Amino acid sequence: MKEIKEYSLLIMSLCIIVFFTECKSNSSPGEIVFIENGKIKLGFEKETGKFISFSDVGHSYEFIERNMVKGLPWEVNFHSSSAGSESSSGIFPTKFSFSKSNELTLNLEWEGFEGMKELKVKAEVSLDPDKALSYWSIKAEGIKGNLIKSIDFPRIQGIKNLGDEELAIPTWMGSLVKNPRESLAASNAKVKRWSWSYPGSLSMQLIALYNPNLTGFYASCNDSLSFAKDFAVTLDTLNTLEYKMINYPTFDSTLTSYHSSYKAIIGSFKGDWITAAELYREWGTKQKWCDNSRLKNELSPSWLDSTALWIWNRGKSDNVLTPAVELKQKLGLPVNVFWHWWHHCSYDDYFPEYFPPREGRKSFKNAVKSAQEEGVRCIVYMNSIQWGDSSGSWKTEGAQPYSVKDINGKMRSHAYNIFTGNSLTNMCMATEFWKNKYSSLCDSAVNVYQTNGVYMDQACLSRMCFDKSHGHKIGGGNYWVENFGNLTQQIRATVSDKTQPILAGEGSGENWIPYLDAFLTLPVSRERYAGVTNTETIPFFQAVYHEYALTYGSYSSLVTPPYDELWPKEYAPKETEQLLDADFNKQFLMEQARAFVWGMQPTIANYHSFLNSERAEEINYLLDIAKLRYQALKYLLYGEFCRSPQIDYPEEEIKISKLSIYAGRKGKSVTTFNKKVSLLYSGTWKAKDNSVGIALASISDDTLPVHFSINSEDYKLSDKGKIYIRTTNGKELLGSYSNGLINVEISLQPKGICIVEIVPSV
Template structure:
């Protein structure tokens, strides 16, 4: 159900008092909370104001370039860009809820070519809904329609930009890293952009909320850039089917633009109100009790690579140490080398019988393994590529070229994107999963790159060319095909790389490695935030961590002359605090924690760090009502000191020289979050990476957290559960001392 449909019904029933006026040379639209002003001569956007905050979101004067849309049309020799200023005829008309703006008369285009924008103000809200329709396009190839396009976004002061780049990313002072006339930022949805909104705000003043309400997963690109005049420009690139027989194009979704006061979590809550009404929440595997019990109850994941002896016994040993369920993410189990031999996975490099026996024995000890199988890629250097004619079913770009990329820095062999819409690829991949599950008995499949989307321009594949929503339609078909072959007596799991709202009905668990982004990307301006969890924690389990106390391994099937001599050896102890930080983030952000490259000898040489994850597992398992099934809340304010720590960056593969890049940066020394259980209780999770005591002092407003007028507070740590205090509306100040490297959650139980 769409925003615009909901509010159309409301406005029809109660009446929408939207002010519309022609004043001077402008068209003004206002509902007392949000105001938009368009130039009457051209339809360019001139003003955008959030009335309550008295916040103007556009620079005072946009001389030109304020077109609310742009269209790229491909010709026989070159492409052409048109916008509002290219129209010789512009008209406006008032509609029940807003304004209709129409542009026509474009030189060199059919006489019936016209662009119509519909802009509505939502009732009793500082929010507007935007839609677009392009008519008279028969015989015309449209590459993309950028709409809405908002030019001249004003500097809000102390700006922060929050984006659902998979788990979530926060950038302070974004203008400082954008180059005028440069490429700017671009986020593909569905895909790396896991949800359909971004927000630019001043946390102490006002912010702008920018979203779409597409429930059908159409391909689009959200962008933010600085143009050649220095104006900050927001836009969404929409992709019509790249077909000349198309007569009109109207995206079946609206765009939301509005004002608010708060921060990224405030914006996430605005989005959540809509998101929880969508089919991916109703059909979520977690919300419907379809996630296998062994996944829900996993206390730790071990991410090891290589032969069974290097993977399963260490995980079994850690499970014994933690006295709880440990599961495995298993790379490099397959017969070919990593990142160039896909999808030639069988037989396993251990051999059939050794592999089956090892998997079975581990399962008898409670250890299930997700084995790696890339859901998107095929290596053109493989014999199967030639034998099966795979090139016909590869995704193609707009020029007919395959979408290939070299990931393997050692062999320089490429992998190519396959088209999800082809039956050939769906059936090929499903057959591979069938073999792994039913013949080899693995616990599940880690479907690398499944949470991505590709626009394919191959006209022989049977889908709309380029734009459309066929990708997710075929992901759903692929999921049904795979699960139809699952055995009735076991509960295999499907996991995916990254996170994405559209995949909630299809995956049991999502690998979210941004929790340790510094380890693979170093220290830079973008910071990881739990944006996805703040919206969808109760609908999907996230797990993962690149957190390791050892240097990475090297695939035995890569060129041996490039193998470093220090693989899987202890990292310098100065990076131990980084390890603790990554584990603390996982805990407070409601993720299933993970350790990479675990070996039992770490219990001795990194005793403090392994003890930390043992205590973390104990505490987390006591709070699964919050950390698996709970709702993410705004944490109470704590005055948390920052500490400078050493950070290592090293590829997930051993680099050519095996060198570690060292950074230093300041990070919080205590991590905190808040949760609500389905039973109406609340919890505040705390994890310290300090070597000193930390005095916890905060006030918990019972009304804000929905925990009744009175109740009791309990401390849950590795020693168990004990009562701390009682609370009521007049006494909700909480105080306790968190010991060095302390981990706990405070549980607020209403009477």
């Protein structure tokens, strides 16, 4: 009887799509119920509960094209396990009611669903008393006997074109899309839609769509417990956007109701992505992930903070540690190593068969010890979730039962290795089997082979798992991040402190701030893997969490990529790690300039000593950045992100190379783009002592005059103080300021870097 009840209402994969096809499209003001706080005004249709009005009161702007709103502000999607193709059917409520708890809070209720008489959907929408923000929560009752795949809420349709739009998304580091509707319209997909997962590809819970000269649409969430959800935007045929947050309840037919433990946030703002970051930062930095930040609480070993430069090389120790020691001697500051392809198995193939190291146990240990004696530390690559299902250990260790299963009970596998075609399969973070396996690998890497830590590839991702045997909630929930935290705790309890090991991870994410010591943020080199598009990398994550999370990394390289010696010989290129064409040198400079002014630890990929002569100008630029940054850690490591002053940025068209990080992509060579880029980069940081540092980096071949003016009150400084300039040659006084007006006028030498310091009087 239970199964009959569960599926009799659902044909195959049934999705409840709730909308009213006969509703009037031109409602008069008397047919709308409003709530308003003097900053924003929200309106719902009295007859149906459709969300048909969202006004920015201060800027007299209406975000929603009322005629384009066809559905309710929510959608419940049920799942059927019946075999066959998916189909959907509309189930309509016959009754809608509303009430006001107070002048800022509206309660909405839908009921009377044909065939599902117990179902009730309730929503509460309240306005912030002081800000242009609203808070949305939802509850679905009477759902027992049904499997909920997702609940889309809030669902906001008919978002007008703001004109000159920009869309800011915190995709790990951050992306800024110019003219997003144009990009969506150009997609070949049947449904013109973008979606991003959290926790995972979204490092924070927000997106911002805005015209910097008009107003902006702000969509966020205040989930402090890391529940699985997606954020999505869809373009319809009439060029209006739909935004929705997709919530994932536990996949359990015995549940009688679902009530989100967090609230969605919808608001408006005037400004740009930095304004949105500042708005989010007010909430984000008050959460437990910042309270427990390893950087902020000085829980990471001091050598990590003191790292002046990372080398990201691959292969055996003579191709990795030896050049690092040489560069450390040349730089005169700490250089450390981010080490791939040290392991026994070929890359992206037979993970986690990492041991013994491919060059042999004795050689590896001796090389690590020798490098450490020279002051060079190394962290080694080990993927945090993948097991090669073609490997011998997959069968001998019985890994399959502990892998992630999707909603249909299938494993999540993907062939990253295009040469062998062998796939890697996701392991479930919530299983003791995988936590024990991975912590034992870290035990070997640190305790046996004496490395200085582990780089946990694919760390800042999460998966929903539907395997009931794993002991976690099925489907949606927050078990992934919780268990990642348990894994890192287990690792740290297992490994010795002798080598002062760290745990670094791929990407960035607010949820992982208490668990990882460093975050690899590679979008600083986005063009190398994505080419030139209308999407630009922005330091969105750093703008919110810089002083709580250490970021490093770059694909920035001056040579062609390597090829794993364990991959098939027939695909190996004739030469690897040879000089890239000098036309791409400015791309390298641009990447290093970005990383410098965005407060990241600098990194060079595939470094070799011959670059000191063959690409002397570029290597010296990198070394100067490392030296200057080292003098200014109070800004560039521990400082808070601030908006930079308005500066005239000259531009130049340069050559851009798009090339896989691995050579030999079955005959594919460098793809070349032309891109107009800035010749001057800036980043502004406020130190704990209340001084402000403005980092400037030129990639121009000419001297650049730099002039800007700022008001001290914009940075909460006293109205008088001194202005200094810091270069690799030291620090000197430029002048002083008074009456709150700060004027700076300097000349940057070709490819010059500096930090302008504003030191207020006490």
